[in-house]
Amino acid sequence: DTGVSQDPRHKITKRGQNVTFRCDPISEHNRLYWYRQTLGQGPEFLTYFQNEAQLEKSRLLSDRFSAERPKGSFSTLEIQRTEQGDSAMYLCASSSSGRGYEQYFGPGTRLTVT
Amino acid sequence: AQSVTQLGSHVSVSEGALVLLRCNYSSSVPPYLFWYVQYPNQGLQLLLKYTTGATLVKGINGFEAEFKKSETSFHLTKPSAHMSDAAEYFCAVRLGGSQGNLIFGKGTKLSVKP
16 A cells, blocks of 8 residues: 555646646545645545546536546546646545545645746 | 534644644534544645544544534544644545545644643
């Protein structure tokens, strides 16, 4: 059990650029969640996958946000045409239905849009 | 709809003193409740969880929490604070049904004075 990993840990981009973040869940976990955390707030749910199926995406913040999990393993979160308001920590978590609904979080990717 | 309220955005205690972090929830279904800790620039680490059964739940690092249905509370306590407990603490309720994403409170930052 190597834990959830996220890459990159930090990303600085200029407004209008596209960015993509990667999340590698714990290997046997079939569920993967994306959250966003802004300063002084708790994490806010964005979307989740069960295996490769994206079962909830209505909470994605706008149509500039999209996520994939093509083979049911790693996932990517893309933000197109970034805005300064997108600056936040993006957290990934994974879980297995056999582990009491515990979600294990990665270290996060901190995005700064200048 | 589920929601979480954490009373006190900042709590300061002396080393060796009791830690009490307050969490109240709102849920239309029997809740699954969690406490997570976040150290600076890191992801969230699960401290403890309540799903069913015993209402007093013990977690890591000497923390425990009691589920009180009548008070809709899930306060986190530790008998004796240590300097290493300084961090931000988040209470969360799991959304019911198969979706399972977490709804977080805004967090309480714990400071420990020597």
